[in-house]
Amino acid sequence: MVAIRLTNTRTRQKEAFQPLDTQNVRLYLCGPTVYERAHLGNARPVLVFDVLVRLLHHVYGDAHVTYVRNFTDVDDKINARAAETGRPIRDITDETIGWYHDDMDALGALRPDHEPRATDYIAQMITMIEQLIRRGNAYDVEGHVLFDVRSFPQYGRLSGRSVDDMIAGARVEVAPYKRDPMDFVLWKPSDDTTPGWDSPWGYGRPGWHIECSAMSEALLGASFDIHGGGIDLQFPHHENEVAQSCCAHPEGSFANVWLHNEMLQVEGKKMSKSLGNFFTVRDLLDRGVAGEVIRFVMLSTHYRKPMDWTEAKANEARDTMWQWRLLVKDVEPAPAPSPEVVEAVANDLNTPGAIAVLHKLKDDPALLLASARFIGLLLDGDDGWMRQDFEVLDERADYQGFDEVLARLQSRLTEIRLQAMASKDFAELDRLKSALTEAGLEVRMSKAGIELFEGPATLQKRVVELAGDIGA
RNA sequence: GGCGGGUUGGCGGAGAGGUUACGCACCGGAUUGCAAAUCCGUGAAGACCGGUUCGAUUCCGGUACCCGCCUCCA
Numbered sequence: 001m002v003a004i005r006l007t008n009t010r011t012r013q014k015e016a017f018q019p020l021d022t023q024n025v026r027l028y029l030c031g032p033t034v035y036e037r038a039h040l041g042n043a044r045p046v047l048v049f050d051v052l053v054r055l056l057h058h059v060y061g062d063a064h065v066t067y068v069r070n071f072t073d074v075d076d077k078i079n080a081r082a083a084e085t086g087r088p089i090r091d092i093t094d095e096t097i098g099w100y101h102d103d104m105d106a107l108g109a110l111r112p113d114h115e116p117r118a119t120d121y122i123a124q125m126i127t128m129i130e131q132l133i134r135r136g137n138a139y140d141v142e143g144h145v146l147f148d149v150r151s152f153p154q155y156g157r158l159s160g161r162s163v164d165d166m167i168a169g170a171r172v173e174v175a176p177y178k179r180d181p182m183d184f185v186l187w188k189p190s191d192d193t194t195p196g197w198d199s200p201w202g203y204g205r206p207g208w209h210i211e212c213s214a215m216s217e218a219l220l221g222a223s224f225d226i227h228g229g230g231i232d233l234q235f236p237h238h239e240n241e242v243a244q245s246c247c248a249h250p251e252g253s254f255a256n257v258w259l260h261n262e263m264l265q266v267e268g269k270k271m272s273k274s275l276g277n278f279f280t281v282r283d284l285l286d287r288g289v290a291g292e293v294i295r296f297v298m299l300s301t302h303y304r305k306p307m308d309w310t311e312a313k314a315n316e317a318r319d320t321m322w323q324w325r326l327l328v329k330d331v332e333p334a335p336a337p338s339p340e341v342v343e344a345v346a347n348d349l350n351t352p353g354a355i356a357v358l359h360k361l362k363d364d365p366a367l368l369l370a371s372a373r374f375i376g377l378l379l380d381g382d383d384g385w386m387r388q389d390f391e392v393l394d395e396r397a398d399y400q401g402f403d404e405v406l407a408r409l410q411s412r413l414t415e416i417r418l419q420a421m422a423s424k425d426f427a428e429l430d431r432l433k434s435a436l437t438e439a440g441l442e443v444r445m446s447k448a449g450i451e452l453f454e455g456p457a458t459l460q461k462r463v464v465e466l467a468g469d470i471g472a
Numbered sequence: 473g474g475c476g477g478g479u480u481g482g483c484g485g486a487g488a489g490g491u492u493a494c495g496c497a498c499c500g501g502a503u504u505g506c507a508a509a510u511c512c513g514u515g516a517a518g519a520c521c522g523g524u525u526c527g528a529u530u531c532c533g534g535u536a537c538c539c540g541c542c543u544c545c546a
Contacts, residue, residue, distance in 0.1 A: 030546075041545080042546055043546085076544075077544085159475075159542090160475060162474090165475080165542095166474070166542065185544085208544040209544080231476080231540075231541075231546080232545060232546060233545090234476085234541075235541065235542065236542080237544075261546075263477095263539085263546075264546080265539080270540080300484075300485070305477080305478070306478070306539065310484090312483080312484080313484070316484075316496060344487095352484095352485055352486055353485095353486055353487070353493085355486095355495080356485085356487095356495075357494085358494095359494060360494075420505080421505065426505060430506070430507085433506090433507075433508090442508065442509075445504075445507075445508075446508095446509085447503095447504085451509085453508095453509085
């Protein structure tokens with residue numbers, strides 16, 4: 001049995017992972033608020049959990065893992081988007097969920113077993129809020145229901161803060177109806193312009209945090225194994241989830257292991273709209289950066305370290321994936337991944353370490369393939385990007401007969417070369433070769449002859465023109 | 473102000489208290505009409521200051537710098 005170790009944010013230590021039930025390992029990832037395309041940062045926790053789920057499948061069996069990732073489809077940002085565009089909320093959320101699926105599929109991420117939408121769990125949220133009120137952990141006032149943080153002594157433990165310190169920081173919203181400035185909303189009133197549901201506290205809608213508490217309980221129970229998301233969710237979102245769930249179900253432990261990934265940067269800076277370096281997964285895909293190349297870059301930095309997305313990394317990843325793709329062409333995967341790769345992933349999801357092992361498997365393409373697939377790379381059918389240009393789509397048409405062009409070009413070049421070798425005048429040949437090289441074609445000349453290889457940046461159109469110039 | 477993360481060779485990026493990370497780049501050799509590709513090989517590190525230790529880049533403390541969170545942003 002592979003020994004999985006994970007760094008648990010709750011204890012701040014790397015621990016041996018021990019599922020509550022090896023027949024049903026349960027994990028929950030906080031999913032997106034669905035009002036716009038997923039940005040690149042949104043992809044990181046998805047890929048971290050994807051690798052984790054693949055590992056758990058490997059160790060405990062596909063049928064013994066339950067993976068839940070929610071869609072937050074009730075939110076003031078969505079309301080704002082609806083107001084701006086005049087579109088119905090459901091249209092916006094449905095469309096965004098479709099996009100999300102498309103984009104995460106393109107990254108090779110497995111669909112979770114359950115993808116609950118918050119709006120389908122309003123009844124469970126109301127039930128949980130009622131429990132919290134009954135137990136003295138929440139109170140309703142002026143149509144709002146608030147969680148009373150002072151009623152939960154452990155509040156702040158997950159994120160390593162104390163209520164008093166945070167209040168001293170004084171960034172909390174001061175509302176007159178709050179008993180304590182840190183109290184957070186479980187339910188709030190809605191008006192005609194905002195979506196709402198009938199509740200014991202009037203027509204209204206849930207606060208952000210309660211949905212994850214309600215949905216994780218409904219689908220995974222009051223105790224489950226792993227909960228995660230970006231480190232920015234540690235506070236307040238996850239802290240508040242802990243408070244809600246543990247107070248509503250003192251008999252449960254909620255999540256045993258908390259997994260948080262560090263944030264994403266772009267060229268050394270925080271990704272933000274104001275800096276102009278904000279982009280979505282779809283933006284990259286549309287630019288021709290393949291999903292598995294994005295994935296490779298993401299996995300080449302450990303999840304607990306800040307990940308810096310750079311153009312240089314994307315290019316290097318593309319070259320590596322190209323090379324691997326050529327190596328495993330027409331190769332059947334080995335029956336099992338390399339134990340070394342599994343071990344690296346089992347060691348707190350050390351994907352950079354796993355990739356280092358993959359580099360060493362180049363002599364064994366079948367094992368390389370099986371091992372790469374273990375972390376979601378070189379997946380079957382994901383090689384379509386090799387037929388597209390990376391950055392210069394417009395200069396490269398999709399020539400159906402490009403392989404034939406290459407074959408003709410090769411034999412014509414061979415003739416020219418033979419002449420050159422006879423006449424000792426290589427000027428023309430060298431000129432042709434450098435032109436082809438500049439067009440992104442790899443030209444290998446050996447005693448055996450000339451071989452031409454298409455590369456990730458080959459400009460097919462240019463190559464075809466050059467071939468025509470010399471009558472190939 | 474509070475909390476947390478980071479600082480490794482030219483670049484990217486890991487593990488491990490003592491033995492080659494790995495990739496890219498570079499350099500040398502084989503090979504080549506010249507190259508490319510391939511193969512072989514060399515060199516190169518752990519912000520700074522202390523401490524623990526026979527020995528630390530790896531543990532502990534401090535300093536500097538960078539970054540994130542504390543604002544329903546992953």
